[in-house]
Amino acid sequence: EREVEQPRHPSKSAIGLDMGISKLLTTSNSEYIKPKNSFKANQMKLAKLQRQLNRKVLFSQNWKKQNRKIQKLHSHIANIRHDYLHKITTSISKSHAMIACEDLKVANMSKSASGSMENKGRHVKAKSGLNKSILDQGWGMMVDMLEYKQQWRGGLLMKVNPQYTSQTCSECKHIAVDNRQTQSKFECVKCRYVANADFNAARNILAAGHAVLSAEG
Ligand SMILES: [Zn+2]
Structure with a gap:
Protein backbone atom coordinates (compact mmCIF):
# COMPACT_ATOMS: atom_id res chain seq x y z
CA GLU A 1 0.00 0.00 0.00
CA ARG A 2 1.33 3.43 -0.88
CA GLU A 3 0.12 6.96 -1.10
CA VAL A 4 -0.64 8.15 -4.60
CA GLU A 5 -0.66 11.83 -5.30
CA GLN A 6 -4.07 13.14 -6.26
CA PRO A 7 -3.98 14.19 -9.94
CA ARG A 8 -4.53 17.88 -10.59
CA HIS A 9 -6.62 18.85 -13.54
CA PRO A 10 -4.57 21.05 -15.90
CA SER A 11 -7.48 23.38 -16.61
CA LYS A 12 -9.37 25.78 -14.35
CA SER A 13 -12.34 25.95 -16.64
CA ALA A 14 -15.92 24.89 -15.81
CA ILE A 15 -18.74 23.96 -18.15
CA GLY A 16 -22.45 23.12 -17.95
CA LEU A 17 -23.96 20.49 -20.24
CA ASP A 18 -27.58 20.16 -21.27
CA MET A 19 -28.43 16.76 -22.72
CA GLY A 20 -31.13 16.57 -25.34
CA ILE A 21 -32.69 14.62 -28.15
CA SER A 22 -32.04 16.63 -31.29
CA LYS A 23 -28.81 18.02 -29.89
CA LEU A 24 -27.00 15.44 -27.82
CA LEU A 25 -25.24 18.18 -25.86
CA THR A 26 -25.53 21.93 -25.60
CA THR A 27 -22.82 23.60 -23.55
CA SER A 28 -22.85 26.75 -21.44
CA ASN A 29 -20.25 28.05 -23.93
CA SER A 30 -22.96 27.90 -26.58
CA GLU A 31 -21.49 24.98 -28.48
CA GLN A 163 -35.74 20.41 -11.64
CA TYR A 164 -36.45 23.84 -13.18
CA THR A 165 -33.27 23.95 -15.24
CA SER A 166 -35.36 24.61 -18.34
CA GLN A 167 -37.81 27.05 -16.73
CA THR A 168 -35.33 29.23 -14.87
CA CYS A 169 -33.97 32.41 -16.42
CA SER A 170 -30.19 32.09 -16.38
CA GLU A 171 -29.93 35.88 -16.35
CA CYS A 172 -32.27 36.96 -13.49
CA LYS A 173 -33.12 33.51 -11.97
CA HIS A 174 -36.88 34.04 -12.33
CA ILE A 175 -38.68 30.68 -12.55
CA ALA A 176 -41.83 30.37 -14.66
CA VAL A 177 -43.38 27.80 -16.99
CA ASP A 178 -44.23 30.69 -19.32
CA ASN A 179 -40.53 31.40 -19.82
CA ARG A 180 -40.49 28.44 -22.12
CA GLN A 181 -42.87 29.21 -24.96
CA THR A 182 -41.55 26.67 -27.43
CA GLN A 183 -39.15 23.77 -27.31
CA SER A 184 -36.26 25.78 -28.69
CA LYS A 185 -36.90 29.32 -27.47
CA PHE A 186 -36.50 30.74 -24.00
CA GLU A 187 -37.88 34.16 -23.18
CA CYS A 188 -37.96 35.42 -19.60
CA VAL A 189 -41.32 36.94 -18.69
CA LYS A 190 -39.62 39.12 -16.09
CA CYS A 191 -36.39 40.50 -17.57
CA ARG A 192 -37.08 39.67 -21.23
CA TYR A 193 -33.85 37.74 -21.64
CA VAL A 194 -34.06 35.73 -24.86
CA ALA A 195 -31.91 32.72 -25.61
CA ASN A 196 -31.86 29.30 -27.13
CA ALA A 197 -33.65 27.12 -24.57
CA ASP A 198 -30.92 24.47 -24.37
CA PHE A 199 -28.21 27.09 -23.94
CA ASN A 200 -30.21 28.76 -21.15
CA ALA A 201 -30.57 25.35 -19.45
CA ALA A 202 -26.83 24.64 -19.80
CA ARG A 203 -26.07 27.95 -18.06
CA ASN A 204 -28.45 27.05 -15.23
CA ILE A 205 -26.84 23.63 -14.89
CA LEU A 206 -23.40 25.22 -14.64
CA ALA A 207 -24.69 27.68 -12.00
CA ALA A 208 -26.21 24.79 -10.03
CA GLY A 209 -22.87 22.96 -10.17
CA HIS A 210 -21.08 26.02 -8.79
CA ALA A 211 -23.74 26.37 -6.08
CA VAL A 212 -23.24 22.80 -4.89
CA LEU A 213 -19.45 23.27 -4.90
CA SER A 214 -19.53 26.44 -2.83
CA ALA A 215 -22.07 24.92 -0.42
CA GLU A 216 -19.65 22.05 0.13
CA GLY A 217 -16.80 24.50 0.58
ZN1 LIG B 1 -34.97 36.85 -16.52
Whole structure:
Protein backbone atom coordinates (compact mmCIF):
# COMPACT_ATOMS: atom_id res chain seq x y z
CA GLU A 1 0.00 0.00 0.00
CA ARG A 2 1.33 3.43 -0.88
CA GLU A 3 0.12 6.96 -1.10
CA VAL A 4 -0.64 8.15 -4.60
CA GLU A 5 -0.66 11.83 -5.30
CA GLN A 6 -4.07 13.14 -6.26
CA PRO A 7 -3.98 14.19 -9.94
CA ARG A 8 -4.53 17.88 -10.59
CA HIS A 9 -6.62 18.85 -13.54
CA PRO A 10 -4.57 21.05 -15.90
CA SER A 11 -7.48 23.38 -16.61
CA LYS A 12 -9.37 25.78 -14.35
CA SER A 13 -12.34 25.95 -16.64
CA ALA A 14 -15.92 24.89 -15.81
CA ILE A 15 -18.74 23.96 -18.15
CA GLY A 16 -22.45 23.12 -17.95
CA LEU A 17 -23.96 20.49 -20.24
CA ASP A 18 -27.58 20.16 -21.27
CA MET A 19 -28.43 16.76 -22.72
CA GLY A 20 -31.13 16.57 -25.34
CA ILE A 21 -32.69 14.62 -28.15
CA SER A 22 -32.04 16.63 -31.29
CA LYS A 23 -28.81 18.02 -29.89
CA LEU A 24 -27.00 15.44 -27.82
CA LEU A 25 -25.24 18.18 -25.86
CA THR A 26 -25.53 21.93 -25.60
CA THR A 27 -22.82 23.60 -23.55
CA SER A 28 -22.85 26.75 -21.44
CA ASN A 29 -20.25 28.05 -23.93
CA SER A 30 -22.96 27.90 -26.58
CA GLU A 31 -21.49 24.98 -28.48
CA TYR A 32 -23.56 21.99 -29.41
CA ILE A 33 -22.89 18.41 -30.39
CA LYS A 34 -25.20 16.40 -32.60
CA PRO A 35 -26.17 12.86 -31.69
CA LYS A 36 -24.87 9.94 -33.64
CA ASN A 37 -27.90 7.80 -34.26
CA SER A 38 -26.04 4.65 -35.10
CA PHE A 39 -29.08 2.57 -34.32
CA LYS A 40 -31.41 4.62 -36.48
CA ALA A 41 -29.10 4.29 -39.44
CA ASN A 42 -28.90 0.54 -39.03
CA GLN A 43 -32.37 -0.37 -37.85
CA MET A 44 -33.74 -0.97 -41.35
CA LYS A 45 -30.90 -3.35 -41.98
CA LEU A 46 -31.52 -5.01 -38.63
CA ALA A 47 -35.24 -5.40 -39.30
CA LYS A 48 -34.50 -7.01 -42.65
CA LEU A 49 -32.08 -9.49 -41.09
CA GLN A 50 -34.66 -10.24 -38.41
CA ARG A 51 -37.37 -10.95 -41.01
CA GLN A 52 -35.00 -13.28 -42.82
CA LEU A 53 -34.29 -15.04 -39.55
CA ASN A 54 -37.98 -15.57 -38.90
CA ARG A 55 -38.35 -17.40 -42.19
CA LYS A 56 -35.66 -19.92 -41.35
CA VAL A 57 -36.10 -23.23 -39.55
CA LEU A 58 -35.40 -22.75 -35.87
CA PHE A 59 -31.88 -23.85 -34.86
CA SER A 60 -31.01 -24.96 -38.40
CA GLN A 61 -27.57 -24.16 -39.83
CA ASN A 62 -29.01 -21.29 -41.83
CA TRP A 63 -30.81 -19.98 -38.78
CA LYS A 64 -27.56 -20.01 -36.80
CA LYS A 65 -25.71 -18.27 -39.61
CA GLN A 66 -28.38 -15.59 -39.79
CA ASN A 67 -28.32 -15.19 -36.02
CA ARG A 68 -24.57 -14.54 -36.12
CA LYS A 69 -25.13 -11.83 -38.74
CA ILE A 70 -27.59 -10.12 -36.41
CA GLN A 71 -25.23 -10.31 -33.45
CA LYS A 72 -22.46 -8.85 -35.58
CA LEU A 73 -24.61 -5.90 -36.58
CA HIS A 74 -25.59 -5.32 -32.94
CA SER A 75 -21.97 -5.14 -31.86
CA HIS A 76 -21.12 -2.93 -34.84
CA ILE A 77 -23.81 -0.48 -33.70
CA ALA A 78 -22.54 -0.56 -30.13
CA ASN A 79 -18.95 0.06 -31.28
CA ILE A 80 -19.89 3.13 -33.29
CA ARG A 81 -21.75 4.54 -30.30
CA HIS A 82 -18.91 3.81 -27.89
CA ASP A 83 -16.30 5.42 -30.13
CA TYR A 84 -18.39 8.53 -30.58
CA LEU A 85 -19.15 8.96 -26.89
CA HIS A 86 -15.50 8.36 -26.00
CA LYS A 87 -14.36 11.07 -28.37
CA ILE A 88 -16.84 13.58 -26.99
CA THR A 89 -16.25 12.82 -23.32
CA THR A 90 -12.45 12.78 -23.62
CA SER A 91 -12.45 16.14 -25.31
CA ILE A 92 -14.73 17.73 -22.71
CA SER A 93 -12.92 16.13 -19.78
CA LYS A 94 -9.52 17.35 -21.03
CA SER A 95 -10.72 20.93 -21.33
CA HIS A 96 -12.71 21.43 -18.13
CA ALA A 97 -11.87 20.84 -14.50
CA MET A 98 -15.52 21.02 -13.46
CA ILE A 99 -18.33 19.60 -15.55
CA ALA A 100 -21.93 20.00 -14.47
CA CYS A 101 -24.76 17.96 -15.95
CA GLU A 102 -28.25 16.97 -14.93
CA ASP A 103 -28.80 13.96 -12.75
CA LEU A 104 -30.99 12.30 -15.32
CA LYS A 105 -32.06 8.99 -13.87
CA VAL A 106 -32.12 7.84 -17.43
CA ALA A 107 -33.63 4.49 -16.51
CA ASN A 108 -36.74 6.12 -15.06
CA MET A 109 -37.08 8.35 -18.02
CA SER A 110 -36.98 5.57 -20.54
CA LYS A 111 -39.74 3.89 -18.59
CA SER A 112 -42.12 6.82 -18.45
CA ALA A 113 -41.00 8.74 -21.57
CA SER A 114 -43.56 11.49 -21.03
CA GLY A 115 -40.83 12.75 -18.79
CA SER A 116 -40.52 13.69 -15.21
CA MET A 117 -38.01 16.01 -16.77
CA GLU A 118 -40.22 19.01 -17.38
CA ASN A 119 -40.43 19.81 -21.07
CA LYS A 120 -38.06 17.35 -22.53
CA GLY A 121 -40.58 14.72 -23.51
CA ARG A 122 -43.41 17.01 -24.46
CA HIS A 123 -42.82 17.59 -28.11
CA VAL A 124 -41.57 14.22 -29.05
CA LYS A 125 -43.90 12.39 -31.40
CA ALA A 126 -43.98 8.88 -30.09
CA LYS A 127 -43.05 7.35 -26.80
CA SER A 128 -41.09 4.62 -28.52
CA GLY A 129 -39.24 7.22 -30.56
CA LEU A 130 -38.06 9.00 -27.44
CA ASN A 131 -37.06 5.77 -25.74
CA LYS A 132 -35.09 4.70 -28.76
CA SER A 133 -33.30 8.03 -28.95
CA ILE A 134 -32.33 7.96 -25.30
CA LEU A 135 -31.05 4.43 -25.50
CA ASP A 136 -29.37 5.10 -28.81
CA GLN A 137 -27.45 8.08 -27.59
CA GLY A 138 -26.59 6.43 -24.32
CA TRP A 139 -26.91 9.43 -22.01
CA GLY A 140 -26.21 7.27 -19.00
CA MET A 141 -23.11 5.85 -20.64
CA MET A 142 -21.94 9.34 -21.46
CA VAL A 143 -22.33 10.53 -17.87
CA ASP A 144 -20.45 7.47 -16.59
CA MET A 145 -17.60 8.14 -19.01
CA LEU A 146 -17.41 11.78 -17.94
CA GLU A 147 -17.37 10.73 -14.33
CA TYR A 148 -14.43 8.34 -14.50
CA LYS A 149 -12.47 10.48 -16.94
CA GLN A 150 -12.77 13.41 -14.54
CA GLN A 151 -11.58 11.18 -11.72
CA TRP A 152 -8.51 10.17 -13.75
CA ARG A 153 -7.58 13.78 -14.39
CA GLY A 154 -8.41 15.14 -10.97
CA GLY A 155 -11.44 17.01 -12.24
CA LEU A 156 -15.03 16.98 -11.01
CA LEU A 157 -18.37 15.91 -12.40
CA MET A 158 -21.29 17.52 -10.63
CA LYS A 159 -24.69 15.89 -11.17
CA VAL A 160 -27.23 18.56 -10.37
CA ASN A 161 -30.95 18.44 -9.70
CA PRO A 162 -32.68 18.71 -13.08
CA GLN A 163 -35.74 20.41 -11.64
CA TYR A 164 -36.45 23.84 -13.18
CA THR A 165 -33.27 23.95 -15.24
CA SER A 166 -35.36 24.61 -18.34
CA GLN A 167 -37.81 27.05 -16.73
CA THR A 168 -35.33 29.23 -14.87
CA CYS A 169 -33.97 32.41 -16.42
CA SER A 170 -30.19 32.09 -16.38
CA GLU A 171 -29.93 35.88 -16.35
CA CYS A 172 -32.27 36.96 -13.49
CA LYS A 173 -33.12 33.51 -11.97
CA HIS A 174 -36.88 34.04 -12.33
CA ILE A 175 -38.68 30.68 -12.55
CA ALA A 176 -41.83 30.37 -14.66
CA VAL A 177 -43.38 27.80 -16.99
CA ASP A 178 -44.23 30.69 -19.32
CA ASN A 179 -40.53 31.40 -19.82
CA ARG A 180 -40.49 28.44 -22.12
CA GLN A 181 -42.87 29.21 -24.96
CA THR A 182 -41.55 26.67 -27.43
CA GLN A 183 -39.15 23.77 -27.31
CA SER A 184 -36.26 25.78 -28.69
CA LYS A 185 -36.90 29.32 -27.47
CA PHE A 186 -36.50 30.74 -24.00
CA GLU A 187 -37.88 34.16 -23.18
CA CYS A 188 -37.96 35.42 -19.60
CA VAL A 189 -41.32 36.94 -18.69
CA LYS A 190 -39.62 39.12 -16.09
CA CYS A 191 -36.39 40.50 -17.57
CA ARG A 192 -37.08 39.67 -21.23
CA TYR A 193 -33.85 37.74 -21.64
CA VAL A 194 -34.06 35.73 -24.86
CA ALA A 195 -31.91 32.72 -25.61
CA ASN A 196 -31.86 29.30 -27.13
CA ALA A 197 -33.65 27.12 -24.57
CA ASP A 198 -30.92 24.47 -24.37
CA PHE A 199 -28.21 27.09 -23.94
CA ASN A 200 -30.21 28.76 -21.15
CA ALA A 201 -30.57 25.35 -19.45
CA ALA A 202 -26.83 24.64 -19.80
CA ARG A 203 -26.07 27.95 -18.06
CA ASN A 204 -28.45 27.05 -15.23
CA ILE A 205 -26.84 23.63 -14.89
CA LEU A 206 -23.40 25.22 -14.64
CA ALA A 207 -24.69 27.68 -12.00
CA ALA A 208 -26.21 24.79 -10.03
CA GLY A 209 -22.87 22.96 -10.17
CA HIS A 210 -21.08 26.02 -8.79
CA ALA A 211 -23.74 26.37 -6.08
CA VAL A 212 -23.24 22.80 -4.89
CA LEU A 213 -19.45 23.27 -4.90
CA SER A 214 -19.53 26.44 -2.83
CA ALA A 215 -22.07 24.92 -0.42
CA GLU A 216 -19.65 22.05 0.13
CA GLY A 217 -16.80 24.50 0.58
ZN1 LIG B 1 -34.97 36.85 -16.52
